[in-house]
Amino acid sequence: MHSSSTPPNRATDYRVVLAVVSLGVLLSSLDLFIVNVALPDMAADLGGAQISGLSWVLNAYAIVFAALLVPAGRLGDRRSIRTTFLLGLVVFVVGSALCATAWDVGSLVLFRVLQAVGGALLTPASLGLVLAASPPSRRAAAVRLWVAFGGLGAALGPVLGGLLVEFGWRWVFLVNVPIGLAAVVVGLRTLPDPEGDGGRLPDLLGAALLVGAIASLVLGLVKGEGWGWSSARVLVAFALAAILAVAFVVSSARHHSPVVDPALLRAPNFAWMTGNAVLFNVAFGAMLLSVVLWAQNVWDWSALRTGLAIAPGPLMVPVVAALAGRLIGRIGAGPVIAAGGIVFGAGMLWWARAVTLTPDYVGGLLGGMVVSGIGVGLTLPTAFAAGTGGLPPQRFATGSAVLSMARQLGLAVGVAGLVAVLGSPTSPEATLDAFRHGWYATAVVAVLAGLVGATARITKPTVAQPESAIESAVA
Numbered sequence: 001m002h003s004s005s006t007p008p009n010r011a012t013d014y015r016v017v018l019a020v021v022s023l024g025v026l027l028s029s030l031d032l033f034i035v036n037v038a039l040p041d042m043a044a045d046l047g048g049a050q051i052s053g054l055s056w057v058l059n060a061y062a063i064v065f066a067a068l069l070v071p072a073g074r075l076g077d078r079r080s081i082r083t084t085f086l087l088g089l090v091v092f093v094v095g096s097a098l099c100a101t102a103w104d105v106g107s108l109v110l111f112r113v114l115q116a117v118g119g120a121l122l123t124p125a126s127l128g129l130v131l132a133a134s135p136p137s138r139r140a141a142a143v144r145l146w147v148a149f150g151g152l153g154a155a156l157g158p159v160l161g162g163l164l165v166e167f168g169w170r171w172v173f174l175v176n177v178p179i180g181l182a183a184v185v186v187g188l189r190t191l192p193d194p195e196g197d198g199g200r201l202p203d204l205l206g207a208a209l210l211v212g213a214i215a216s217l218v219l220g221l222v223k224g225e226g227w228g229w230s231s232a233r234v235l236v237a238f239a240l241a242a243i244l245a246v247a248f249v250v251s252s253a254r255h256h257s258p259v260v261d262p263a264l265l266r267a268p269n270f271a272w273m274t275g276n277a278v279l280f281n282v283a284f285g286a287m288l289l290s291v292v293l294w295a296q297n298v299w300d301w302s303a304l305r306t307g308l309a310i311a312p313g314p315l316m317v318p319v320v321a322a323l324a325g326r327l328i329g330r331i332g333a334g335p336v337i338a339a340g341g342i343v344f345g346a347g348m349l350w351w352a353r354a355v356t357l358t359p360d361y362v363g364g365l366l367g368g369m370v371v372s373g374i375g376v377g378l379t380l381p382t383a384f385a386a387g388t389g390g391l392p393p394q395r396f397a398t399g400s401a402v403l404s405m406a407r408q409l410g411l412a413v414g415v416a417g418l419v420a421v422l423g424s425p426t427s428p429e430a431t432l433d434a435f436r437h438g439w440y441a442t443a444v445v446a447v448l449a450g451l452v453g454a455t456a457r458i459t460k461p462t463v464a465q466p467e468s469a470i471e472s473a474v475a
Helices: 014-034 036-045 051-078 081-099 105-133 136-165 176-190 204-227 232-254 262-266 270-298 303-310 312-331 333-354 361-389 393-422 428-452 467-474
Strands: none
Touching: 014 036, 014 051, 014 081, 014 105, 014 136, 014 176, 036 051, 036 136, 036 270, 036 303, 051 081, 051 105, 051 204, 051 270, 051 393, 081 105, 081 176, 105 136, 105 393, 136 303, 136 312, 204 232, 204 393, 262 270, 262 393, 270 303, 270 333, 270 361, 270 393, 270 428, 303 312, 303 361, 312 333, 312 361, 333 361, 333 428, 361 393, 361 428, 393 428
16 A cells, blocks of 8 residues: 655545545445355345355355455556555445346356455555555544544444345345445546656465465355265365465465564464454454344344344444543553453353344344443554554555455354354254354464453554554554
């Protein structure tokens, strides 16, 4: 991402730039969460597709989006972050329109991949545009707003998805088209165009290896029950995932512009916070999909009612995140992250103990939803701050992208893991048992994520490091 102090070569109000790029970030972030509540309706409309197949609608987006974040940022830095952002927005809009025309699960997954490519192009370039257009005195506030719009997608996604599904699941994708096109038109006239650094190409082969490794792992998890956990196909999938992961590590070590720079792992907290990001989002992805499947498939709730039922959890996040900033100063970052993992796990145990086959929102889902939201608010902003706070200024953009990549990969593995744990129960009682096992497993992963982050410390910025970097991390 381009964060040079060179002024943009076009006069524009930084607030207009912030509005345009934040809209693009909101759309790409929203799409990670808005689709969850539409899955049951998609299954019914697309020939009764199984959840193991439909899970790729979520995972294909998350995997490709994650693997391309860092290379896309480097591509923007080479030439033009303005062009990269607008191209990404156009690709995202086209992918959204095609998703709305999907005729089966395979075509929908293919078009979701196109969406993910667009999202990966526009997201890192958007931060560079915000920094390029904002005066130095305004950069910290502008970056905090940029971060907030990314988080807003998680909060609004389930509710907006539920509302749109009332008109048909295809509207989940169609809504992106007019908003995205409006942003493109305004962006063409208002966005700055900082000069690129003309650097060398990023490690595109490494990105492809990472996609293949995670996709193979997810395939093995999702198909484990259907193919048999000891079957040749599942074992080959896991073996291929391991081989591709090793090849990715080798590529990262040798390439001049790797997807994950090994030097980042030596920065204070970074390696541990990357591990925390993967594990915590494994739990988060499993949690979100489980509540959607339970509410709609077991309790027969509508998508809208399900989205509203989920809303209290995300609404807790910004409130708790603000309080977490004060806690960090008193007890340190590590204990706050550890507490977040434990509290999130407690929310999953709440569901495992309180949820029954008889619909009961207040006595069943609500408590676990609120408690897990508190866990998210304690963990995510604190871990991001701890992971990026010790990075040198020239590594902040790349480090942030790597942490974001880790989060998306965790989401994909979490969805696949839940599908594997749930299996295909044949009775209501067996379904309840399967979900309880899923919630117990999710709690264990969340607590493990907290333990991984327990030793984190918030490091003070160096003299050369821009305050916007640290402030955006804590936002």
